[in-house]
Amino acid sequence: MKIKIGIIGGGFSGAMLARHLLNSKQNLEIYIFNNDVKFGRGIAYQAQIDSLLLNVPAGKMSAYSNQPDHFVDWLNKKNKKSKDEFDQKFVARNEYGCYLSEIWEETKQLAAISDHRITPIIGKVLQIIPKDGVLELKTNELKLSLDFCVLACGNSLPTHPKTIAEKDFNSIRYSGNPWRIKVEEIQSDKEVLLLGAGLTMVDAIQVLRANGFIGKINCISPHGFKILPHEKPTEELQSELKFINTPIRLFEILKLFHQEMRLHPTKSADLVSLLRAKSGAIWSNFTHEERDFFMRHLRHKWGVARHRIPPESYAILQDEIKGRSLQISAGKITAMNFQESSVLVEYEERRSKKKRSLLVQHVINCTGPASDITVPNDGILNSLYQNGIIQADPLYLGIKTDIKNYQIYSEENYPIYALGNLLKGELWETTAINELRIQCEELAQVLINTFNKQ
Numbered sequence: 001m002k003i004k005i006g007i008i009g010g011g012f013s014g015a016m017l018a019r020h021l022l023n024s025k026q027n028l029e030i031y032i033f034n035n036d037v038k039f040g041r042g043i044a045y046q047a048q049i050d051s052l053l054l055n056v057p058a059g060k061m062s063a064y065s066n067q068p069d070h071f072v073d074w075l076n077k078k079n080k081k082s083k084d085e086f087d088q089k090f091v092a093r094n095e096y097g098c099y100l101s102e103i104w105e106e107t108k109q110l111a112a113i114s115d116h117r118i119t120p121i122i123g124k125v126l127q128i129i130p131k132d133g134v135l136e137l138k139t140n141e142l143k144l145s146l147d148f149c150v151l152a153c154g155n156s157l158p159t160h161p162k163t164i165a166e167k168d169f170n171s172i173r174y175s176g177n178p179w180r181i182k183v184e185e186i187q188s189d190k191e192v193l194l195l196g197a198g199l200t201m202v203d204a205i206q207v208l209r210a211n212g213f214i215g216k217i218n219c220i221s222p223h224g225f226k227i228l229p230h231e232k233p234t235e236e237l238q239s240e241l242k243f244i245n246t247p248i249r250l251f252e253i254l255k256l257f258h259q260e261m262r263l264h265p266t267k268s269a270d271l272v273s274l275l276r277a278k279s280g281a282i283w284s285n286f287t288h289e290e291r292d293f294f295m296r297h298l299r300h301k302w303g304v305a306r307h308r309i310p311p312e313s314y315a316i317l318q319d320e321i322k323g324r325s326l327q328i329s330a331g332k333i334t335a336m337n338f339q340e341s342s343v344l345v346e347y348e349e350r351r352s353k354k355k356r357s358l359l360v361q362h363v364i365n366c367t368g369p370a371s372d373i374t375v376p377n378d379g380i381l382n383s384l385y386q387n388g389i390i391q392a393d394p395l396y397l398g399i400k401t402d403i404k405n406y407q408i409y410s411e412e413n414y415p416i417y418a419l420g421n422l423l424k425g426e427l428w429e430t431t432a433i434n435e436l437r438i439q440c441e442e443l444a445q446v447l448i449n450t451f452n453k454q
């Protein structure tokens, strides 16, 4: 008898999980659902323009944890170059997308010559209901009964700001999806406003300019502009942080971090990287109070040290700022009034508390992927939450999950598993390829062991 598994999400996580599940000795029927046609790539690696770069050097982007040079070797072969050319390079995200598409094609071929079956389904999963020992899954077009489900839904669209009325969510003056900006609706010489000053803003500026936009770009975020470029790796940093053991309390880490910063004042990014390598173990041992304290007081500082961009993208931003074609303000938006040909934006400056206003022709929501599954919407996560099948973690960063085996927390022990961004509440750092590739491998092994016990 075949075991039926549904994977919801066909980005990197879903596609790589399918790949590793092929190691199972049991016969599997894997149904993998994706909202768009390009399996394996997700939103990150099918960028709106080809010039957007990865935020991580190629040497750290292999899809396999046990073959760290897999991506670099792929690049070498394709470009007939030596390894050193690419290891530290930030290559185009769409090029990485081609690499993932190739792995996906190989996965389908491997399945075709094995006892397993992979069925890719383009469509949105709307509902999963546990019933009579199986999971009943529904899309608009079909219904399926499954034995196991994995939520690999990845990056959700940003939450609409409270200052935008529901009637304006689909306005031609508003791009709620920053990864598909409505460039065709934007006149090339008027002003635009970007909400948020993180990595998504950096992409949005490049997409606008590549599409011929020559007007002024305004950007408002609570903290203003704090993004830093990646630095060239120096000799390996000798630091106490490398040797910390878990569990460790937040105040001990902070003490150590401040000591280390005194010794290496220009190395905040390297010190954060050392901590990041152990962040899952550190975070999962934190108490709720420690996590809450981090979220309220340290999250932003962590993000600045950790969300680095390629020097090339940083130079583009600096030129925009110097040329005054980009203005980034720290402040809080208090109202947005959408009119036929413009949007009137009111905000309060962070430092001076002065009230200001702006008239722009288009607003782009660059506030980053949403994580609170309790916010009502038409997505599968909110549907599962409304039906009492999944729970939010206490800080509303993702889904409450047992990270030892990736199974969602439920008294009924539902055979539903989660990975990627959805584990943010449990692991904090759970989004980069070098984190996700390990999760895909581990979860596949957990599932294979479970199948063997059946």
Ligand SMILES: Cc1cc2nc3c(=O)[nH]c(=O)nc-3n(C[C@H](O)[C@H](O)[C@H](O)COP(=O)(O)OP(=O)(O)OC[C@H]3O[C@@H](n4cnc5c(N)ncnc54)[C@H](O)[C@@H]3O)c2cc1C
Pocket (backbone or CB within 6 Å): 008, 009, 010, 011, 012, 013, 014, 033, 034, 035, 036, 041, 042, 043, 044, 045, 053, 054, 055, 056, 123, 124, 125, 126, 152, 153, 154, 155, 156, 179, 379, 380, 419, 420, 421, 431, 432, 433, 434, 436
């Ligand atoms: C713009 C951007 C750039 C990034 N750049 C880097 C980088 O350079 N390096 C790095 O390491 N990480 C980067 N990341 C992190 C990135 O999130 C991960 O690397 C990885 O792509 C996440 O893969 P995923 O499969 O978990 O999620 P996603 O890529 O978001 O894929 C999830 C898929 O599930 C589908 N889906 C969701 N819900 C449903 C449903 N109900 N039914 C059917 N399908 C559904 C979606 O359509 C999507 O295709 C970037 C992220 C973003 C957003």
